[in-house]
Amino acid sequence: MRVPLSWLREYVDLPAGATARDLASRLTLAGLEVETVDSLGADLTGPIVYGRVLEIEELTEFKKPIRYCRVDVGAANGTGEPQRIICGARNFSEGDLVVVSLPGAELPGGFRIGARKTYGRLSEGMICSATELGLWEDHSGIVILPEGFGEVGEDAIGPLGLREDVIDIAVTPDRGYALSIRGVAREAASLYGVAFHDPAAVDVPASAGAGHPAAIADDSLCDRLVLRAATGFDPDAPTPLWMKRRLHQSGVRPVSLAVDVTNYVMLELGQPLHAWDRDRLTGTVTVRAAEAGEKLETLDHVQRSLDTDDIVIADGAGAQAIAGVMGGLDTEIGASSTAVLIEAAHFDAIRIARASRRHQLSSEASRRFERGVDSHLQLAAATRAVGLLAELGGATAEDAYTHLDRVAPRTPVTVRAGHAASVSGVDYPAGTTEKWLEAVGCDVSADGDVLTVTPPPWRPDLTDPNDLAEEVIRFEGYENIPSIRPRGSGRGLTAGQRLRRAVGRALADAGYNEVLSYPFTGQRDLDGLQLPADDARRKALRLANPLNDEEPLLRTTLLPGLFKALARNTGRGFTDVALFETGLVYRPRAQATRAPLLPVDRGPGAEELALVDAALPEQPRRVGAVITGDAERAGWWGAGRAATWADAVQAAREVARVAGVELEAEADVHAPWHPGRCAALYVRAEGERLLVGHAGELHPRTVKAFGLPERTAAMELELDRVERARTPVVAPEVSTYPVAVQDVALVVDGDVPVGALREALAAGAGGLLESVRLFDVYTGEQVGEGRKSVAFTLRFRAADRTVTAEEAGAARDAAVAEAAARTGASLRA
Missing domain, CATH: 3.30.56.10 (Phenylalanyl-tRNA Synthetase; Chain B, domain 1)
Incomplete structure (x- = not known):
């Protein structure tokens, strides 16, 4: 506004x-x-004055008509002689009062006026149009002022409202x-704290009889309708300059007097009006719901199919306007309209808002109706409009008018006088609440500390005690509310929050950059992952109103978002990229229920919360990572190393390390990973072996589908399951005795997981074992076809003595024996 x-x-x-x-x-x-x-x-400077056109000489020797004018500007030019000015406009005559910019003036936009020779004549200034002066947009010609508007030679800047x-x-x-x-x-x-003069306080006489016939079909659509007529209107009457200027300053384009009057009253009072050509209306004007299949051509020359939820204003011939949004073309005020019918109504705000969005038609009227207008203003606004038509357009306002009043009285709101103080934390003086509520137009009556407040009709937003408290607080000043640091609960972060932060720090320390992706995906993404038709990840929740038609589903995996982020980075020239993301995925429940509509006047109960939880999808939290290019860059320090599937597995191990759990990896076939380079990742929780994710190199088809570099690797873990496997951290006892180190190399079949060997060695080594670390895997002729050699370092230490060589050797032999029993391993010669 x-x-x-x-x-x-x-x-x-x-x-x-x-x-x-x-x-x-x-x-x-x-x-x-x-x-x-x-x-x-x-940016406007004078001299800009009134001038009288004395003489016009038509210059016909040029391609376009040019006039050479003598204009009386009084003593404004310092000589009292008429000013000679070249002008191309044709809409003025000798004797007209015009606006003249004399040499030295500067018009809006930095347009300087000077004396110059043009078309073979000396032009000493400019006769101005409305556009040149910044009054309003009008390219039809110069501004012609009515007689008596000002004296020749007087300054025009102030009276014209140019500033x-x-x-x-x-x-x-x-x-x-x-x-x-x-x-x-x-x-x-x-x-x-000054006086307010209500522009709606107009004298509205009682109707002298029955006005134009009208009816309201449903009070829920419209609870007040006013029709006032003006006859004998001069359709050629111009809109006065002051009204045009105010409309333009308010952002409304002047059109014609009848339309400009309705817009002016709307801006002044806030009540949208519609002017009808009464001679084009037939029968009773009725406010009703649109009928199925009904059509209407609106003022913007668009044929619109109406919805039964639309409110329309109809006559005997059918719908003539989408109520509160836009009028119809058939009853538009035209160049020959002499009988004007002003309509003012109070429509249901929600229905107007829906109609405006349904037809993608936002108007100045709909903006006001959907926010709520004064339900008692319609008669005053219509009276004001017909009065202006009579004053400016020579019309006669009919004494008889139509006024249908179905407005229900406002429901009073009960509030404690100190409620605003308790909400804001500011101790307001006694009487503050009553003072400000009465200032905004409320009717307030007090019974001790309890106030009964009836909000004014122009404030439909005031419906409960907190609305009233807000009015008091904002007038007293939001800036006066003290800033008080809230006291902490002392509990700090939860275990899950600490884990998520630790995971983020660990991956960042490992060289990964965090990204945040939208949680939306589409069928194309799921196809790109090469998921089988029965894969659980294809069962996704569909959004009712998606931001993007190509991504209407809630994600069931983090990978598509990571892949798109990686593709954007590599597409911009980054060759070595490592990204990670932590977030929720959404898995529909087998038995989905509808969430209840919770009350707003109290907190939900345990049963209600349980129903809400049951209606929500499962939302496990996951962490994903993707890496491509060099994991270690080459330089003066040595050769680099390209990222492989092992880096994706190591990223998963970093997550497990900060979670304090042991991660087990074994070969698997799982989309979207390469069948021979995919590891399934497990943890143990409460005696149960839980699958927590996968890691490895991506399938070439997935790489191609998402536009990724070759040999890209990725991992995805379910953090909730990793957290389940966590056990309380116990500080280890630090032994002061030396460690005994034993290396062992075992030869096994190529398909035996290294993790199984490690587990067997740990189980057989006994209580002296401190750690088992893999340091080499060899395949080649020396171990035979289909076989591999796996080497580990075993560290033994006792808490109360030095471990002897015999004890270390015996523990080593026991570990090898257990590995042989479990996996068929043999010591490498």
């Missing part, structure tokens, strides 16, 4: 020294979001009253 300061001052007695920026600051502190303060005409401060307010949905000069003026009056 754009608010010219001079227009606002007509209805509120602002202090003389109050500037637009001061007012904007106060409005912002009171909760109205002021976007800008525009100083229109700030004006305009406050631009971004009106939130709960403050529809601020979409009017009336609403902002009332707000300013409260902020400055």
Whole structure:
């Protein structure tokens, strides 16, 4: 809402020294979001004066008609002689009063005026159009002023309103009253503590009889309808300059007098109006719901199919307007309209909002109706409009009018006088609540500490005690609410939160960069992962209103988001990339239920929360990583190393390490990984072996589908299961005795997992074993076809003595024996 300061001052007695920026600051502190303060005409300088056209000489020797004019500018030019000016406009005549920019003036946009020779004549200034002066957009010709508007030679900048401060307010949905000069003026009056002069306080006489026939089919659609007629209207009557100027300053394009009057009253009072050509209406004007299959061509020349949820205004011939949104073309005010019917109504805000979005048709009227307009304003607004038509367009306002009133009284709200203080934490003086609620128009009655408050009709947003508290707090000043540091609960982070942070730090330390992806995916992504048709990851929840038609599903795996992020980075020239992400995935439940609608007047109970949980999908938390290029870069320090499937497995081991669990890996076939380079990852929890994820090199088809570099590797773990496997951390006893080291190399079949060998060695070595570490895997002629040699370092240590060579050897032999029994391993010669 754009608010010219001079227009606002007509209805509120602002202090003389109050500037637009001061007012904007106060409005912002009171909760109205002021976007800008525009100083229109700030770059304009004089002399700009009134002039009288004395003589016009037509110059016909040029390609386009040119006029050489003698213009009387009085003593403004310093000589009193007529000014000679070249002008190409054709819409003025000798004797007309015009606006003249004399040499030395500067018009908006930095356009300097000087004396110069053009078309073979000396032109000493410019006769100005509305566009050149910044009054409004009009390229039809120059501005012709009515007689008596000003004296020749007088300064025109002030009377024309060429300089004006305009406050631009971004009106939130709960403050529809601020979409009017009336609403902002009332707000300013409260902020400055000055008088407010209500522009809606017009004298409305009782109807002299029955007006135009009207009916409301359903009170839930419209609870007030007013029709007022003006006859004998002159369709050629021009919109006065002051009205055009104010409309333009407010962001509305002047059209014609009848339309401009309805727009002017809407901006002034906040009540949208519609002007009909009454001669084109047939029968009773009825507010009703649209019928199935009904169509209407609106004023923007678009044929629209109406929905049965739309509210329409119809006559005997059918729908003539989408109520509160846009009128129909058939009953539009035209160049020959002499009988004007002004319609003012109060429609259901929700239905108007739905219609506006359904037809993708947002108008100035719909913006106001969907935010809520004053339900008692319609008769005053219609009366104001027909009065302006009579005053400016020569019309006669009919004494008989139609007024259908079905408005229900507002429900009073009961609130404690100290409620605002308890909400804000500020001890307001006694009477503060009553003072501010009465300032915004509420009717307040007190019974001890309890106030019964009836909100005014222009504030449909005031419905409960907290709304009323907000009014008190914002006028007292949000800036006066003290900033108090909340006291901590002392519990700190949960175990899960600490684990997630530790995982993030560990992967970052390992060289991975964290990314955050949208949790949306599509069928194309699932196909790119090469998932089988019966894979559980293909069962995804579909969004009712997706942001992207190609990604209508909630993700069941983190991998597609990671792959897209990797592809974006490699596509921008990064060759060595390692990324990780932690987040939720969403798995539909087998027996899905509908979530209950929870009450808002109390907290939900345990049963209600259980029903909500049952309706939600399973949401396990996962961590994923992807790596490509060099894991270790080459340089003066030596050769680099390309990332392989082993780096993806190692990333999973880093997660397991900070979680304090042992990760077991064994070969597996699982999409989207390469069948021969995929590891299934397990942990043990409460005696159970849990599958927690997979790691390895991606399948070539997946690499191609997502546009990834060859040999890209990835891993994905379910953090919730890893957390389940965590056991309480016990500080180890540190022995002061030396360690005994034994190396062992075992030859096994090529398909025996290294993890199984390690587990067997640990089980057989006994209580002296401190650690088992793999340091070599060999395949070749020396061990035979289909065989491999696996070498481990065994470290033995006792807490109370030095381990002897015999003890270490015996423990080593026992470990080898156990490995042989479990896996068929033999010592390498």
